Amino acid sequence: MKKVVMSVILAGSLFAMPTAFDAALGDQTLREGTRHADVSELQDALRDTGHFSVSHSSGFFGNVTRQAVRDFQRSAGISVDGIAGPQTFRALGVSGSSSSSNTAQVSSSSNSTISFNTVLRPGARGDQVRQLQIALNERGFSGGTSGVYGPKTQQSVRDFQRSAGISVDGIAGPQTYGAINGTSASSSSSNTSSSSNTATTVSNSSGNTEGIISTARSVIGSSYQWGGTTPSGFDCSGFINYAFNNNGKSIPRTVAGMYSAATKVSNPQRGDIVFFETRTGPSHAGIYLGNGQFIHSGASTGVTVSDMSNPYWSSTYMGAGRL
Structure with a gap:
């Protein structure tokens, strides 16, 4: 009788374990206790962002994975709850792909x-x-x-x-x-027609913007350093220069110089520069990512992603420009 009871309890615990099948990363919320291949993919993604230090992806969502998710959420400027849900997947650039x-x-x-x-x-x-x-x-x-x-x-x-x-x-x-x-x-x-040349130009322009954003995202977590221009430490304009220069585009070194050189736009697009008046005149800037978010090197955060609806940033926002 005892063996039967233990078998029932064991079977029940297996059914209760949060797990899912035939899903792609981003199709299901992952939380502590989940054991699934998607957790391995999540761990791989977190390792690539520098937030999961364990060399082996176990596929089990334990305390270490939960802390890694929390650390990533904090660096991305999103809600910190240790649960990998839609907001976290969006910040990672991951969406469900089972469809x-x-x-x-x-x-x-x-x-x-x-x-x-x-x-x-x-x-x-x-x-x-x-x-x-x-x-x-x-x-x-x-x-x-x-x-x-x-x-x-x-x-x-x-x-x-x-x-x-x-x-x-x-x-x-x-x-x-x-x-x-x-x-x-x-x-x-290879085609020399004007339409082909136009398509190539558009593709190169898009590639340049995405390259700038990719470079910017690759140094998330770098510390803030006054006058810094390298991943060992950035100030806000040094960070923007780093992202642009590494993609073949030279821009002014200072925020004020960028503001003067930029073509002002009323609705920023990905890759545009957003400017803030944290002191007199344009004194802080970041690269707009879309969906109300921008990436920047903040004095208290280092390189991170922030939401423009944050009361501090919305109150100091000056406008956007295109370089």
Whole structure:
């Protein structure tokens, strides 16, 4: 009788364990006690952002994972509760991908092809990164499927580039996409018609903006340092210069200089600069990410993502400009 009771209790505890199947990271809320492959992906993503220090992804959401989620949430400027839900996944750049919408850019053939939309580099996040990872996995270059372009994905890209006999830089651009798809990297730009040239220009512009944002996100957590211009320490304008300069765009060094040089816009778009009057005149700035968020180097936070609806930032907001 005792054995029967224990069996029932054990079975009940297994059914009660928070777990789900056939889901992609972002399709379900993950919290302490969950054991699932999605937790491994979450741990991979948190490791790539520097918030999960354990070398092995266990797939179990314990105290260490909960603290890593809390640390990430705090650095991203979102609600800190230690639970990986929609807000946390958005901050990670991850969205559920179990629906058929994923086939919009990656085919479901034995070897996926991938459409070139923007240059992807370390720090990038989102569905495009996940699609790149899937394509690399299918070709034997495991980069995970976290949707976060961290060191593991960068190494996978480098290994693939080396095997394909193309430039090895760990950045996924037109040449890498061409090699993945088995086409020439220059085939999409060989046409000399004006429409083709226009499309290339738009793509390059978009890639530049996303590259700037990816570079900016890659140094989240860097400390604040007056006059700093490197990941070892940034002031607010030094951080913006770092993100722009690393993507081939030279801008004024100071916030005041940026404000004077920028074309003012009433509704900021991704990559625009948002300015704040924390002292007299434009004295603080960040890079707008969309959805009311911006990334900046704050004196008390270092490089972090903040919400423009925060009372402090909304009260000191001066406007936005495009450089």
